[in-house]
Amino acid sequence: VATARDPLRTGRYLEARHGPAVYAPMAGIDVLHLFGPDALGLALRNDDAAFSNRLGWARYLDHVFPGAILAMDGREHRVQRRIMQAAFTRDSLRDYVERMNPNIGRGVDQWLAGQRRRDGLRVYPALKRLTLDVATSTFMGIASGRDADRINAAFVAAVTASMALVRVDAWPTSYWRGLRGRRYLVERIRELLPMRRGRQLPDLFSQMCSARSEEGERFSDDEVINHMIFVMMAAHDTSTSALTTMMYLLARYPDWQVRLREHSLALGKDTLDIDQLGALDEMTWVMQEALRLYPPLAIMPRMTVKPVAFAGYEIPPYTMVALSPIATHHTPSLWTNPDRFDPVRFSPDRAEHKRHRYAWAPFGGGAHVCIGQHFAGLEIRSTLHQLLRRYRWSIPPTYRMPFQFLPIAKPRDGLPLRIERL
Numbered sequence: 001v002a003t004a005r006d007p008l009r010t011g012r013y014l015e016a017r018h019g020p021a022v023y024a025p026m027a028g029i030d031v032l033h034l035f036g037p038d039a040l041g042l043a044l045r046n047d048d049a050a051f052s053n054r055l056g057w058a059r060y061l062d063h064v065f066p067g068a069i070l071a072m073d074g075r076e077h078r079v080q081r082r083i084m085q086a087a088f089t090r091d092s093l094r095d096y097v098e099r100m101n102p103n104i105g106r107g108v109d110q111w112l113a114g115q116r117r118r119d120g121l122r123v124y125p126a127l128k129r130l131t132l133d134v135a136t137s138t139f140m141g142i143a144s145g146r147d148a149d150r151i152n153a154a155f156v157a158a159v160t161a162s163m164a165l166v167r168v169d170a171w172p173t174s175y176w177r178g179l180r181g182r183r184y185l186v187e188r189i190r191e192l193l194p195m196r197r198g199r200q201l202p203d204l205f206s207q208m209c210s211a212r213s214e215e216g217e218r219f220s221d222d223e224v225i226n227h228m229i230f231v232m233m234a235a236h237d238t239s240t241s242a243l244t245t246m247m248y249l250l251a252r253y254p255d256w257q258v259r260l261r262e263h264s265l266a267l268g269k270d271t272l273d274i275d276q277l278g279a280l281d282e283m284t285w286v287m288q289e290a291l292r293l294y295p296p297l298a299i300m301p302r303m304t305v306k307p308v309a310f311a312g313y314e315i316p317p318y319t320m321v322a323l324s325p326i327a328t329h330h331t332p333s334l335w336t337n338p339d340r341f342d343p344v345r346f347s348p349d350r351a352e353h354k355r356h357r358y359a360w361a362p363f364g365g366g367a368h369v370c371i372g373q374h375f376a377g378l379e380i381r382s383t384l385h386q387l388l389r390r391y392r393w394s395i396p397p398t399y400r401m402p403f404q405f406l407p408i409a410k411p412r413d414g415l416p417l418r419i420e421r422l
């Protein structure tokens with residue numbers, strides 16, 4: 001329970017006391033926690049195919065996200081990933097950015113309407129709404145409006161159900177609501193499929209329909225449906241988490257907020273293209289630092305399917321394993337003052353993240369490395385750029401954001417920020 005509640009503190013304690021491989025219960029099951037960048041490298045590179053994603057992730061994903069690419073192994077994963085990659089080329093990303101920029105602008109323009117006088121705006125739900133709207137329009141090609149609202153509601157219900165402790169498919173459980181939400185999404189996507197199959201539109205849905213691997217393989221209808229639903233989930237909770245953390249850190253360290261805003265204002269325009277977003281160096285360091293301190297996926301599950309040698313131990317097959325990017329991101333031998341917010345550590349001069357290939361792994365690594373990491377970086381930078389040009393935000397000096405780390409990091413209190421228009 002403690003590991004699930006605070007994986008950083010417990011991880012540090014366990015590693016300091018017992019070394020890099022420790023059995024400890026987590027959320028009701030006995031799990032072998034592996035610490036350090038070598039452990040991340042071993043399991044993520046997975047050279048001997050000794051770690052299974054399928055057996056690690058299935059218990060969390062299979063009910064509501066069947067057919068998720070993250071819960072696939074070996075050849076099946078390779079084939080699906082090769083096809084999906086075709087929907088994430090640089091040209092596709094360029095189009096996604098064009099499409100999402102105005103949506104982000106419209107979304108953040110409405111923010112002040114949500115600010116209550118006493119405790120400010122709860123930023124986490126506002127960002128979640130924004131990233132979900134962006135996903136519905138950029139990914140599914142559905143403009144905001146009632147249709148998008150219904151899809152978003154079905155989607156939120158499905159994600160809630162995937163985390164439900166009580167898995168009874170009967171009214172009025174959140175699980176029942178989530179499965180109903182999933183069925184609605186499946187029906188809607190299936191209905192739209194013939195239209196998307198026939199046309200080369202720039203949304204992710206159309207790209208997934210026409211995506212072909214170099215070998216010519218393509219997705220079946222059911223695969224497009226499952227991938228669309230999973231990608232929507234993988235995309236929006238994680239980006240919301242990262243953006244929330246960045247806004248929090250920029251409120252705690254206002255000199256950085258000023259520094260980034262000066263740059264965004266100096267650029268003189270609200271919307272930037274893929275190349276201009278990529279050139280926002282200081283904002284990129286802040287993003288990398290936020291993802292280091294508070295990786296949205298603090299822990300990743302795997303199961304061994306063969307004996308594995310690690311740090312002088314032999315891990316037996318069918319051991320449930322937890323990989324801990326968050327603990328590695330705070331290791332003093334890799335990072336200077338690891339608890340300090342210090343974005344410049346990512347500058348080319350210091351490049352602390354290059355001290356070990358797996359020192360910084362918020363997007364995972366190896367065959368399952370996040371397929372949306374470049375999209376995420378663009379969405380995050382575009383959103384922050386547009387926010388910085390419109391608003392200034394702050395928190396009381398003593399405020400510390402209370403984190404809930406699992407399954408995806410978020411503030412327990414929604415992060416109330418005081419926001420003023422510039």
Ligand code: HEM
Nearest residue numbers: 069070234235238239242300362363364368370371372376
């Ligand atoms: C800051 C934002 C994000 C973070 C921190 C993040 C993190 C991750 C991590 C750690 C994994 C690997 C998990 C594992 O190996 O167990 C992953 C996989 C994945 N992510 Fe992301 N992600 C983000 C945004 C996105 C976005 C925007 C998309 C889609 C547009 C996306 C789609 C996926 C998919 C499809 C996978 C599974 C890939 C595979 O199994 O081959 N993610 N992500």
